[in-house]
Amino acid sequence: MHIVSIVGARPNFVKIAPIARACCGMEGVRHTLIHTGQHYDRAMSDSFFDVLGIPEPDVNLNVGSGSHGVQTGKVMIAIEPVLQELQPDWVVTVGDVNSTAAAALVAVKLGLKTVHVEAGLRSFDRTMPEEINRLVTDAISDELFVTEQAALDNLKNEGVADEIVHFTGNVMIDSLVHALPKVEAAQAWKSFGLEKGSYVLVTLHRPSNVDQRESLEGLVHALSDISKRTPVLFPAHPRTKARLEEFGLLAMFTESGRVHLTAPQDYQSFLSLVTGARAMLTDSGGIQEETTYLGIPCITLRPNTERPSTINLGTNELVTPEYKPVMEAFGRIASGSWKEGTVPPLWDGKAAERIVRILGELDGQGR
Numbered sequence: 001m002h003i004v005s006i007v008g009a010r011p012n013f014v015k016i017a018p019i020a021r022a023c024c025g026m027e028g029v030r031h032t033l034i035h036t037g038q039h040y041d042r043a044m045s046d047s048f049f050d051v052l053g054i055p056e057p058d059v060n061l062n063v064g065s066g067s068h069g070v071q072t073g074k075v076m077i078a079i080e081p082v083l084q085e086l087q088p089d090w091v092v093t094v095g096d097v098n099s100t101a102a103a104a105l106v107a108v109k110l111g112l113k114t115v116h117v118e119a120g121l122r123s124f125d126r127t128m129p130e131e132i133n134r135l136v137t138d139a140i141s142d143e144l145f146v147t148e149q150a151a152l153d154n155l156k157n158e159g160v161a162d163e164i165v166h167f168t169g170n171v172m173i174d175s176l177v178h179a180l181p182k183v184e185a186a187q188a189w190k191s192f193g194l195e196k197g198s199y200v201l202v203t204l205h206r207p208s209n210v211d212q213r214e215s216l217e218g219l220v221h222a223l224s225d226i227s228k229r230t231p232v233l234f235p236a237h238p239r240t241k242a243r244l245e246e247f248g249l250l251a252m253f254t255e256s257g258r259v260h261l262t263a264p265q266d267y268q269s270f271l272s273l274v275t276g277a278r279a280m281l282t283d284s285g286g287i288q289e290e291t292t293y294l295g296i297p298c299i300t301l302r303p304n305t306e307r308p309s310t311i312n313l314g315t316n317e318l319v320t321p322e323y324k325p326v327m328e329a330f331g332r333i334a335s336g337s338w339k340e341g342t343v344p345p346l347w348d349g350k351a352a353e354r355i356v357r358i359l360g361e362l363d364g365q366g367r
């Protein structure tokens with residue numbers, strides 16, 4: 001059985017690592033990895049391959065950045081001849097980035113059997129590019145692998161046939177479970193002169209939070225005030241760094257003196273920083289799941305989430321990304337009144353093995 005996996009952006013790397021490992025460990029499975037090159041900086045891409053132990057991509061399409069149309073179109077143009085040549089038994093896409101939807105569209109039109117891992121998640125917010133990518137990829141894929149109950153419910157409501165939906169758990173948590181021994185030993189907070197449990201960790205990159213001066217300024221103001229009580233560590237996505245500079249907001253951090261603005265971290269260092277944090281402030285998708293698994297309080301700076309189990313079961317809460325609500329939520333964490341969480345079902349480190357095993361069974365049945 002020949003499986004081709006597609007990766008493009010940072011969260012994809014984390015999700016594909018356990019799938020690549022499971023393919024390696026299964027007899028009769030050949031795995032080919034295609035990197036679209038959507039993320040290309042060392043800190044955003046190569047360092048993840050190193051730390052996660054992902055094999056070198058067999059093909060790199062080097063598409064780089066661009067508007068959504070340009071980026072999606074470039075992936076489609078570049079990947080078509082590669083998939084046509086390879087003719088795999090399965091094309092595996094993960095997550096919700098532009099590379100995911102672009103690859104699925106091409107694979108399906110070539111008549112290749114196409115799989116979406118992390119299917120069925122819905123924020124019901126069509127202004128998010130990721131929501132469009134999720135809807136498109138799910139609508140056209142042949143087999144759907146899901147991480148949580150809400151995704152099963154969403155697919156049912158959309159009329160998707162039960163037999164193509166497989167509840168296998170969460171490959172992002174597979175990576176986390178695999179990395180945990182090294183993550184715990186790393187104590188990455190020490191290199192920033194911080195103590196375990198004494199700082200707030202922040203990531204921000206969503207266009208709705210960082211691309212408008214007013215929105216970003218409110219959040220920077222909140223971080224600056226939080227840092228007067230608790231040091232803030234902020235590994236900034238290149239987009240966010242550029243906006244902070246463009247809007248002249250870096251001075252607010254310098255004045256407070258307790259906001260450590262750093263480059264994006266590699267996977268292991270970042271997770272180590274999560275395990276040592278008093279709390280997480282983020283607008284990411286995957287970090288909501290990682291903090292839930294680790295039991296770290298998470299303030300998600302978004303009006304909605306496609307991952308509701310992190311709220312219903314986990315340690316996550318949605319907070320309006322404005323000064324006042326952020327300060328109020330942080331106050332509840334500082335006073336120790338944040339909720340305790342539990343780990344959602346099947347987030348046990350074995351999702352990728354289940355997925356590859358099911359693909360083998362389906363292949364055997366001629367599906």
Ligand code: UD1
Pocket residue numbers: 009010011038039040041042044045065066071096097098099129130205237238239284285
């Ligand atoms: C993408 C995903 C988002 C995911 C995020 C994780 C889409 C629609 N969005 O958003 O879901 O949460 O990745 O990081 O696919 N840039 C660099 N170096 C890089 C990559 C990007 O400098 O290696 C800069 C460029 O200026 C680029 C901008 O970041 O224009 C945005 O990159 P892009 O890949 O378009 O989207 P992300 O915001 O990273």
